[in-house]
Amino acid sequence: MKRAPRTPSEKDQPVRVKVNSEQCQGHLVCAFKAAELFDVDDRGYAVTPDRPLAGEAEVAMARDAANFCPERAIELVP
Ligand code: SF4
Numbered sequence: 272m273k274r275a276p277r278t279p280s281e282k283d284q285p286v287r288v289k290v291n292s293e294q295c296q297g298h299l300v301c302a303f304k305a306a307e308l309f310d311v312d313d314r315g316y317a318v319t320p321d322r323p324l325a326g327e328a329e330v331a332m333a334r335d336a337a338n339f340c341p342e343r344a345i346e347l348v349p
Contacts, residue, residue, distance in 0.1 A: 285323035
């Protein structure tokens with residue numbers, strides 16, 4: 272039996288993690304939760320890599336950091 276071609280789903284779409292610099296207050300809970308994804312700029316605020324997240328493990332880490340961010344400054348975006 273032939274399989275139907277796979278259609279792109281939301282799960283297949285590349286996702287990036289972004290920090291809203293106007294909301295970020297520099298608590299760095301994000302860097303504690305996901306050091307691989309969050310760095311600190313020279314003003315002490317969080318920065319993220321300018322690339323799509325690599326796989327479900329990174330997406331889960333980014334979601335976890337977003338859930339713990341006290342300022343709700345972290346978003347996962349297409
Ligand atoms: S936890 Fe949220 S507010 Fe704090 S540094 Fe990270 S992104 Fe910014």
